[in-house]
Amino acid sequence: MMDWITSIEGTETGQHVAMLLALTSALAHALFGALQKGRHDPWLTRGAIDISYGVMALPIALFVFPLPDAQLWAVMVGVFVIHALYKYLMAMAYTRGAYTVVYPVVRGCGPIFTVLGAGIVFGETFSGVQWAGTALLSAAILGLALYNLRGETVDRATLLSALGFAVMTGAVVSLYTVYDAWGIRLAENAFTFLAWFFVVDGLTLFPWIALRRWRRMADPPAPGPLMARGVLGGLIAFVSFSPVMLATRLDSVGEAAVLRETSPVFAAAIGWIFLRETVGPVRAGLMALIAAGAVIVELGG
Template identity: 60%
Template sequence: MTLSEWFISLEGTEAGHRFALILAVSAAFLHAVFGALQKGRHDPWLSRGAIDASYGLMAAPFALFVVPWPEPHMWILFVGVFIIHVGYKLLQAFTYTKGAYTVVYPIVRGTGPLFTVFGAYLLFGETFNPMQWFGVLVLLSGIFGLALYNYLYLVTDRATLIPALWLALATGLFVALYTTYDAYGIRATADPFTFLAWFFFIDGLFMPPIAYLRYRRMENPPALAPLALRGIIGAFVAFASFGSIMLATRLDKVGEAAILRETSTVFAALIGWLVLKETVGPRRVALMALIALGAVIVEFAG
């Protein structure tokens, strides 16, 4: 049995549901790592360009020579994937340029699942019961509470904060759009790994030229070796993070996977504390606990 056959055999089973849970939570942690890599020591545009170039090059041989060739109807879907992810990346880079990571990241991640739940209802007919909606409200109260707390107490330079918040809101809308669209795409092909390989190959085409032009215009551009290393590490994180959430939406409900992924805000706060040396106090810990509690309610009330 091939990997694809094994994965497809899990669809609609209890084992598939459990595996989707593991994939979604793994995606949450890895997405927080991915966000920190893009927001870290390098310019966000350069970081994203290095990451995209790395995973595009890595995915190319798999897309062209390993996985089955996409069905004819998939090409128009890949055009949509490219356009939507271009919009998401541009908004995300502008957001990280304008605002503090611990403020804008919760806004992005809090807006995304709310609209994804509605998108999953419209596209896939998925519904939440009242207890699951209560879990959504608990999770969102923790996410937006965390953003508000960071806004009130941890941000010193507010000159660009209001534009950053609007950009974060728009980015969250694109998160919902790409989550539901990618879920539709990975369900539309016989082999989910065909979608993943071509997704990363196509998705890696846009940002590297922009990053290169930005690098050329810099008065003091960073050394290439550390930037390239960040790109390679980020590529592997992206494979695991975006790949996990897409596979989870193939196996189980899109809305539930999106909610579970947003526990990434908890991991992002921990990364901000441990790696970026940002302050974490008891109030933020309590808000992070709300996020985790909301995700648990959504999962176990389903």
């Protein structure tokens, strides 16, 4: 498998595969993001998800793929720090604002920051048409947040705090996207990086934060349903994060990041098809603009 991936890096086939991987990640990310909202505390949900994918990845990392070399272990330290910061900011945003407002702000800020970061680190360049597509996609996602905000009743201070954390989270999303792309390109075997990414990211911090928080609750949720949610989230996380990281090894980091941010379109489609949610003309129009922005980026290169 790794030999085939190496053989298509930088080729037209690699570009097509990267596009499919990024879109797969977008679909899974819509499901993954929804799991962090709901009746459970976001800190507890995140901890349950992390320990689930960490435990599932550990035997694969130890016995299936080659162990990381010293250089890759150093990269993993950065993975731990950046992703811990991301999860902290994401949880802080979710505890202050509605998912339907916070999530689009995070995803809307990410593409522009990522394209800029990929230009600095990898020397990638976007054409004027691609920048226009990125701006259209980001503006439409942020427009979705504004539209969803109409139905929320929160005080100004709480709203500003939630939006501030959401913007910071979007910046860190771009940071980890570029950093992870650098790491997976540095690794001789991409699957070694992916397997140890889930181990390091999953078992080192947030499960222990969640456990401590759960023990201190006056009325903690039952661990069974919480862990069931965690296992499901862990499985989705593999499909959410692995494909886009492989896509950044095969092709442009910026283009992969933009395609991943079509996840709100998939989220709306899932809600409409399976949950019978009403989309409405405004949301449908914004979804169309998000999709159009992604198409422009792909065709404008």
